[in-house]
Amino acid sequence: MDADVERDIDADVGTGVGTDVRGVPTGPAGGGIMALSLPYQVAAAVALAVVGVFVCVHLAMVFLHVAPSNTLTKRHGQAVDDWIYPEFEQNWKLFAPNPLQQNVSVEVRAEVVAGDGRRTTGWIDLTAQDAEAIRHNPLPSHTQQNELRRAVDFYLNSHSDDDRPNGTRGHLSEEYMRRIAMLRLDGLPSLDGADVRRVQLRAVTRPVPAPRWSTEKNDVTPSYRDLPWWKVTVADLPDGAARSRADAAGPSRGEAGR
Template sequence: MRRRVLHTAVALCLTTALTHVGLVFLHVAPSNVVSQRYRSQVDAWVYPLFEQNWRLFAPDPDSVNRQISARTAHTTPDGSLQVSGWVDLTAVDASAIEHNAFPSHTSQNMLRRSWTSYVELHGGDDLSRSDRAVMMQRYLRNIAADRMAERDGKPFENIQLRVVTLPVAAPGSTDRDRRAAAPKNAETRLLPWWKVASDA
């Protein structure tokens, strides 16, 4: 009996692993008949957790620095609204990477990639026009909510993000030049308040 359970577990693990590899391959491979036919199934499996953004032969490095901050709101039992101060989530990620020989993928990419995907799907108006856009909005919200919950453990029902975008300074710029140019070149985007629900 134990042997049968073990064989079943191994077979299930192998099947899952092979299915995963196959679906990710179809996602990253050049468009073909099979990937087009099963696009919805492949996308359902890959997004957002297994998204591949390989640009091995045409790298597209970021030309801007983004500071993603969050704040939360909590309604107290007496009905008053408590809004937290802004927390720089990008700085938290940067501190987890700095001086770390083996930084985690989560610290390096999760917040940044979720924001990039959000912007690609929403543009500048924060309206979700597709199921994938709704999914990416929830994904970004959940990342921010998890980070804020880990930070101080205080309860909150709503979260808001603020993204400050600055162009990458030209090579050879001094710190003084960068500080002087920063306020002029900064672009700030304030997202709407999002409810942190049980589906978060």
């Protein structure tokens, strides 16, 4: 082998620079971050460090959220809750000794006034609407997954067993439920533009049947909790906030001068 060629090969090996069949340098030998130029190496290292810090902080927050009460959670509990809710909520229901064995759905019916007089609609399954929107959707919205469940929990926790509101929160939960119902009823073809005067919601609890391979026998008869009929106000309508502000502002100058 020619001495000059041997020197070139030794130089390539020593510097980590390779050559193609034409003898053109191909860059540093090796792969990964080290194959990048120095500025890109710095950028990649910073990005990895940021991701690593975020992952560590997130894992620490989740641990503090599910851990028993301790000094850190007592002092920084609000910061932990702000990080976790609403997207990263955790609970132990999946691993509890008795996991949830019931399906709870929310239904609504309305008393409407149309050209054919006053009538009451059939029950409309709002939970089924959410389930249909979530099914086969890789990124369902938080509203579709939790709005109804949270609204029902809010109502039940702020009312007595005979549906008496416990203070201001009870009245707020009723308004919240009415407005959710009106948002879902708005534009339904079955209503055909009828004027909704009252709404009623109910919670339907259906026990999950035992699997076919199990010898367990359980009653799968659904149970119902009917909430009171609520009169629909202007503020409950989907455009109620704007209409309420317009009413509060009073008539316009042209109308006032008539």
